[in-house]
Amino acid sequence: MTEIAIEFRSVFKKFDDFVAIRNLNLLIRKQEFLVLLGPSGCGKSTILNLLAGIEDPTSGEIFVNGKLVNYLLPRYRNVAMVFQSYALYPHMTVAKNIEYPLKSDKGLSRNRDKITKMIAQAAELVDITDQLSKKPPALSGGQRQRVALARALVRDPEVFLMDEPLSNLDAQLRDTMRYHLINLHRKIGKATIYVTHDQQEAMTMADRIVVMNEGSAQQIGTPLEIYNSPVNKFVAGFVGHPRMNFLPGKSLGNRSVQVGEFKLTSSRDTGQKGTPLVVGLRPTDAKSKKGYNNVEGKITAREFTGTDTILTLSSGSIEGVRFRHIGGGSDIEGDTACFSYAPENVHIFNEDGKGRFS
Numbered sequence: 001m002t003e004i005a006i007e008f009r010s011v012f013k014k015f016d017d018f019v020a021i022r023n024l025n026l027l028i029r030k031q032e033f034l035v036l037l038g039p040s041g042c043g044k045s046t047i048l049n050l051l052a053g054i055e056d057p058t059s060g061e062i063f064v065n066g067k068l069v070n071y072l073l074p075r076y077r078n079v080a081m082v083f084q085s086y087a088l089y090p091h092m093t094v095a096k097n098i099e100y101p102l103k104s105d106k107g108l109s110r111n112r113d114k115i116t117k118m119i120a121q122a123a124e125l126v127d128i129t130d131q132l133s134k135k136p137p138a139l140s141g142g143q144r145q146r147v148a149l150a151r152a153l154v155r156d157p158e159v160f161l162m163d164e165p166l167s168n169l170d171a172q173l174r175d176t177m178r179y180h181l182i183n184l185h186r187k188i189g190k191a192t193i194y195v196t197h198d199q200q201e202a203m204t205m206a207d208r209i210v211v212m213n214e215g216s217a218q219q220i221g222t223p224l225e226i227y228n229s230p231v232n233k234f235v236a237g238f239v240g241h242p243r244m245n246f247l248p249g250k251s252l253g254n255r256s257v258q259v260g261e262f263k264l265t266s267s268r269d270t271g272q273k274g275t276p277l278v279v280g281l282r283p284t285d286a287k288s289k290k291g292y293n294n295v296e297g298k299i300t301a302r303e304f305t306g307t308d309t310i311l312t313l314s315s316g317s318i319e320g321v322r323f324r325h326i327g328g329g330s331d332i333e334g335d336t337a338c339f340s341y342a343p344e345n346v347h348i349f350n351e352d353g354k355g356r357f358s
C-alpha cells in the first residue's frame with residue numbers, strides 16, 4: 001500500500017461569505033512532489049496556509065501522517081514553508097537565519113555542537129556553505145532563495161510547502177533552481193506541495209498536478225494525464241502553450257463533429273447527434289499536411305518562434321485558429337494552409353465548458 005503523507009477530507013474555507021476553498025479532497029503520498037496550479041486568487045496559498053496551521057478550515061479534516069492536525073498548533077505540525085518573499089532577517093547572518101526555526105526547541109538550545117552540525121548539513125544540501133557568515137543583503141536572489149530553503153530543511157520536517165518560491169528570479173536562474181529543487185527533493189524524499197501559476201513549471205516539476213480554479217480542484221493527475229485528457233475547458237486552456245483553440249461545433253453522432261465547414265472524427269464521445277459542443281484543438285498537435293481530419297483556411301498572421309511558425313488561419317465562420325507549422329518560415333499571409341489532426345487530438349467539451357462527454 002502506498003503510504004499517505006497528507007490528506008484533505010471535504011475541506012472548505014470561507015472568508016465571511018466568500019468560499020476560498022470548496023470541498024477539497026486530496027491525498028498526497030510520501031515522497032510525492034505535488035504541484036498546485038491555477039490563476040491568481042484560485043486558493044493555492046490558502047491550501048498551504050490550512051496545512052501549515054496559519055488558517056483554520058471552516059469545515060473538513062486535514063491529516064498529516066494519518067494524524068488529525070485541525071487543532072494542532074503550527075509548530076507541532078512538522079511542516080516547513082518556503083515563501084515567495086523568502087522572509088529572511090536582513091540583520092542576521094545566513095547561519096543565524098537558518099538556525100532560527102530551531103529556537104523553539106528548548107532541549108536543543110543547550111546542544112551548540114548539534115545545532116552547528118544541523119546548520120552545516122542544511123547549508124550543504126543547497127550549496128551555500130561558503131555564504132554562512134554573510135548577511136542576506138550581500139547575497140544574490142538565487143542565494144537568498146537557497147537560504148530560505150536551508151531554513152526550511154534544518155528541522156528535517158515531514159512535509160515541505162513551497163509558495164511560488166522561484167517567481168522572484170530571472171528566467172535563467174529559475175530554470176537552474178527548478179533543476180536543483182527536483183534534485184533536492186529526490187535526495188530528501190519528503191512530501192512536497194509546490195504552488196505555481198506557471199503551467200510550464202508545473203509540467204516539468206510535478207509528479208502530479210492539481211489544477212485549481214475558483215477554490216475548486218478541477219483535475220488531479222500526472223502532467224501527461226492533465227495534458228492529454230483535460231476534463232474540462234478550463235484545464236485544457238490553462239495547460240499547454242500556445243493555448244488550445246476552442247471552436248463551436250455540433251455532434252454528428254458516432255464520435256464525429258461538424259465545425260464550420262469541416263467534419264472531424266474524435267476518439268472521444270461526442271454525445272447525441274445535434275448536441276452543441278466545443279471542440280478543442282491544440283496548435284502543437286497539428287500536422288502540417290492533408291490527412292484524415294483536415295482544417296483549412298487562409299493565413300491571417302504568422303509568428304516565427306525560431307524552430308517553428310505559429311500560423312493563424314481563418315475560414316468562413318471559424319476565425320483566429322492557431323496551428324504550429326514545424327519549421328515553416330516560408331508561409332505567406334493570404335495563402336491557404338491545411339492542417340490535420342489525429343482523432344485522439346480532437347478534444348470534445350460540453351458547450352458550457354464545465355465537462356466532457358466521457
Ligand SMILES: Nc1ncnc2c1ncn2[C@@H]1O[C@H](COP(=O)(O)OP(=O)(O)OP(=O)(O)O)[C@@H](O)[C@H]1O
Pocket residue numbers: 015018020038039040041042043044045046047197
Ligand atoms: N485572510 C483573508 N481574508 C479574506 N479573503 C481572503 C483572505 N485570504 C485569501 N482570501 C481570498 O481567497 C481567495 C484565494 O486566495 P489565495 O491567496 O489562496 O489565492 P492564490 O491562488 O494563492 O493567488 P495568488 O496566485 O495571487 O497568490 C482570494 O480571492 C483572496 O482574496
Ligand SMILES: [Mg+2]
Pocket residue numbers: 044045046163
Ligand atoms: Mg498565493
